[in-house]
Structures are given as structure tokens and as C-alpha cells.
Amino acid sequence: MAKKILIIDDDEQLRRACHDFLADSGYEVDCAEELEEAQSLLTYIPYSVVVTDLRLSKLAFGGLDVIRHIREQALPARVIVLTAYGWPELKTEASASGVDAFLRKPARLRELGAAVDALMGATA
Amino acid sequence: MTKSILETILDPTTLSVFFQPIFEVRNGIKRVDSVEALIRGPRKTNFYRADILFDYVRRKKAEAAVDQSCFTAVCEAVTALPEDIRVNVNVHAATLGQNSGFVDFFRRCAKRHSLKLDRFTIEIVEHAPSCDASRLTATIAQLRDFGVRIALDDVGLGQSNYRMMLDCDPEYFKLDGYFVRDLNRDPKRRAVVSSLVALAKTLESAVVAEAVGSEEDLAKISELGVDLVQANILCAAMPLEDLQKLGHIEPSPFADVPAESQHGIDRVSCIEKYTESLSVAFGESS
Numbered sequence A: 001m002a003k004k005i006l007i008i009d010d011d012e013q014l015r016r017a018c019h020d021f022l023a024d025s026g027y028e029v030d031c032a033e034e035l036e037e038a039q040s041l042l043t044y045i046p047y048s049v050v051v052t053d054l055r056l057s058k059l060a061f062g063g064l065d066v067i068r069h070i071r072e073q074a075l076p077a078r079v080i081v082l083t084a085y086g087w088p089e090l091k092t093e094a095s096a097s098g099v100d101a102f103l104r105k106p107a108r109l110r111e112l113g114a115a116v117d118a119l120m121g122a123t124a
Numbered sequence B: 001m002t003k004s005i006l007e008t009i010l011d012p013t014t015l016s017v018f019f020q021p022i023f024e025v026r027n028g029i030k031r032v033d034s035v036e037a038l039i040r041g042p043r044k045t046n047f048y049r050a051d052i053l054f055d056y057v058r059r060k061k062a063e064a065a066v067d068q069s070c071f072t073a074v075c076e077a078v079t080a081l082p083e084d085i086r087v088n089v090n091v092h093a094a095t096l097g098q099n100s101g102f103v104d105f106f107r108r109c110a111k112r113h114s115l116k117l118d119r120f121t122i123e124i125v126e127h128a129p130s131c132d133a134s135r136l137t138a139t140i141a142q143l144r145d146f147g148v149r150i151a152l153d154d155v156g157l158g159q160s161n162y163r164m165m166l167d168c169d170p171e172y173f174k175l176d177g178y179f180v181r182d183l184n185r186d187p188k189r190r191a192v193v194s195s196l197v198a199l200a201k202t203l204e205s206a207v208v209a210e211a212v213g214s215e216e217d218l219a220k221i222s223e224l225g226v227d228l229v230q231a232n233i234l235c236a237a238m239p240l241e242d243l244q245k246l247g248h249i250e251p252s253p254f255a256d257v258p259a260e261s262q263h264g265i266d267r268v269s270c271i272e273k274y275t276e277s278l279s280v281a282f283g284e285s286s
Helices: A012-024 A035-044 A062-072 A088-096 A109-123 B007-008 B050-059 B063-078 B102-112 B133-145 B162-168 B189-203 B215-223 B240-245 B269-281
Strands: A004-007 A028-032 A049-052 A078-083 A101-104 B018-024 B027-041 B086-092 B121-124 B147-155 B172-175 B206-210 B228-230
Touching: A004 A012, A004 A035, A012 A028, A012 A109, A028 A035, A035 A049, A035 A062, A035 B050, A049 A062, A049 A109, A062 A078, A062 A088, A078 A109, A088 A101, A088 B215, A101 A109, B007 B050, B018 B063, B018 B215, B018 B240, B027 B050, B027 B063, B027 B228, B050 B063, B063 B086, B063 B102, B102 B133, B133 B147, B133 B162, B172 B189, B189 B206
Parallel strands: A004 A028, A004 A049, A049 A078, A078 A101, B027 B086, B086 B121, B121 B147, B147 B172, B172 B206, B206 B228
Antiparallel strands: B018 B027, B018 B228
16 A cells, blocks of 8 residues: 655645655655645545645644644654744744654755655654 | 635535435335435545545534535535435534524525425534534424424434434434444344334334445344445445436436526426326326
8 A cells, every 4th residue: 555645735836846746756645735624634544644834824833733633633644844934942842742854945855755755664 | 816625615516416325125125215415525626535525614614604505516416316306415413503594595595496395304414512402403493394304314423312312303313334334243233223223213213224334234234123224235325327327216307407497497387397297197187
């Protein structure tokens, strides 16, 4: 069974670029643009890795809610945060919530691929 | 400007309607008793899956608006069904328990599509604990005045409990598949189903068994006194055209007639003329 990835970002171009790159790498990829959509997908679909922005639509730190949801529901998904925010406090809070990797926007797709591969290797 | 997800879902034309027959099974003979209309969200989106669609809707607290959008899509699809087929429609308890004007909307929408209200059964889903019970029962009473029947969905699970049985006084208990699965091999499940069948009988409700998974379970459920069955092993949910191809449903002779009057012809007058012609053929008008 192909390992599944969920990309959460309100930027459609970024979602599409990440989707195509990771799908070409052989992963099964879904995308969500807002918090509730991500929560609904996470309720019904088992993802191995979730890549999320911290800012989602009008929610400044909606990504943190996604991470909390994953941990509260005890979902096995590993989490990569892909964000333009560089605040150390935020990084600390996200790390405390159980983030597995941070990527600073703009990130290269191959950096994302390497982070995903590393976590997928860890979940194998 | 691009539409938001919710705006897209609220457009009934983006929704697809599938139908799954509910069969009456007696002595091994099955006949279609009614159909449940099941919604799929916009194609090529995450919301095509009904579980994800409605989970999202509940998170957005948009049950009432989306139930209206779904009912509009259902009415459009039901116009292609024969007149004598009863139709089950899912409506959230929260929609019925709010002062959302649902009954008025329901009546107007059915009328616009020339559909009789008494052919509908409303399946109450997802009873939220915060739902206003007195408003819920008042709304149900209004719907009953129009001949609408009530079914309680997912009986035995979550909030679909004894209180709801009393508050809603449903004509049908829809028994969740959880209790029916492996019924043949599990005496504890049989005990639960037997007690619910007995309770339904006392409350003058019929029981519908959902998601029966095998012929053995089907035989057992029948033995326990349940005649109404909705299950993929009998027929999965599918678009109406596919149901018609399988021969479960005949096409409506009025399917191509517009609901609303165009050039002096509409579906109601067409049906009336057809009924009249049948009466003449059988000598009832003399």
C-alpha cells in the first residue's frame, strides 16, 4: 500500500507544486486548504506524513491546531511544518506539540522530498 | 473570485445523488420498499466521499444550510423516480432542532419539483447533545402533518439513543451495521438486536437493518423478525441510471417533463392526465 501524505496550505500553487513533486516520487498525496478540511481528512484517512503551514486562511496559527488534533487523536502521522514564520517561540511551541521537522519557506522541493523520505524511512 | 469550499458545497448542482434500495425480504423473496438518497460532494474533491463531506459540514456548523442544499439536489434527482417509490432523506437533528425554517423550505422545494411530501421519510442523523429537543419534536410534528415519516438513523450508536426514540417517535429504527455484523456467529449481538426488535414492536416502529454483510447474517436477521434490509450485498448505492439498468427501479414515465410549467405543460398536469386516462381505461370514470 502506498504511503499517504497530506499537504495543508492555503496557497493553491504551493499545494499543487508539492502534490505533483511528491506524487512523482511515488507517494499518494491529498491536499487540504483549511483547518476543518484537514481535520475531516485526518479523521477518515490514515496518513504517514502531514506537511502543514502554520498560517491557514484567516487562522494565524491554524497549523498548530492541526498538530494538536493529530496528537490529541493519537494519530501516527509524522509532521513537517513548512512556514514563512521564523519566530523561535513559535518553533518551540510547535516542537513541544510534536513536530518532527521544520522547513522554512521558500523551501526547495527536493528539501521537502528529503524530509518526507527521512520520516517515511522512520515510519517503515 | 474563487468560491470557498462551503460555498461550493452549498451549490446543489455540485452535488451528486446516489440511491440505495431498502428491500423488504420475506421468505427469500425481496422487493424494493423504498430508496435512501445519499449525497456525494463535488467531484474530484476530497468531499466526494460522504463521510468526509459531512464531517466537514459539522465542523463548520453548517448542517442546516447544507441539508437544504442536499434536499434541493435530492428533489431534482427524485423527479426521475416513479411516483410510487418512497424516498428516505438524511437531515441532521441540529437542522430540525433549530428555528431554521426547514419545514417551510422542505415544503416549497418539494412543491417546486412537483413531489408529494408524503412519499418522503426523513432520516434523523447526528443528534447533537445541544439540540433543542422541544423544537425538534415540534418540527417533527409539523412534518408529520404533511404525511412525512420519520426514521431514526444509526440506532444504538452515539446520540441515537432511547431519549431520541421517545422524542422523535420514529416510524423506523435504522439499526446500525455495527450490531448486524457477524450476527450469525455472535450471540451477544443477537441479544442486542432481539431487544431492539422487541422495543420497536412495542413502540410501533419498523426496524431496518443496515450493512448486512453476508447471506448467513441476512438469514439470521430475518429469523429475528427484521424484514427491511439495506445492504451492499443486495444492492450498493448508485446513480439512478445504474439502478434502472439493474432492473431494481423502473424509469418514471414523466422524467423528461419539466417540473415547472413550460408552454402549458408541467409534471403535475401530466401525471393527473395520465392517472385520468388509466381510470378511463379501467372504467372508473363511468
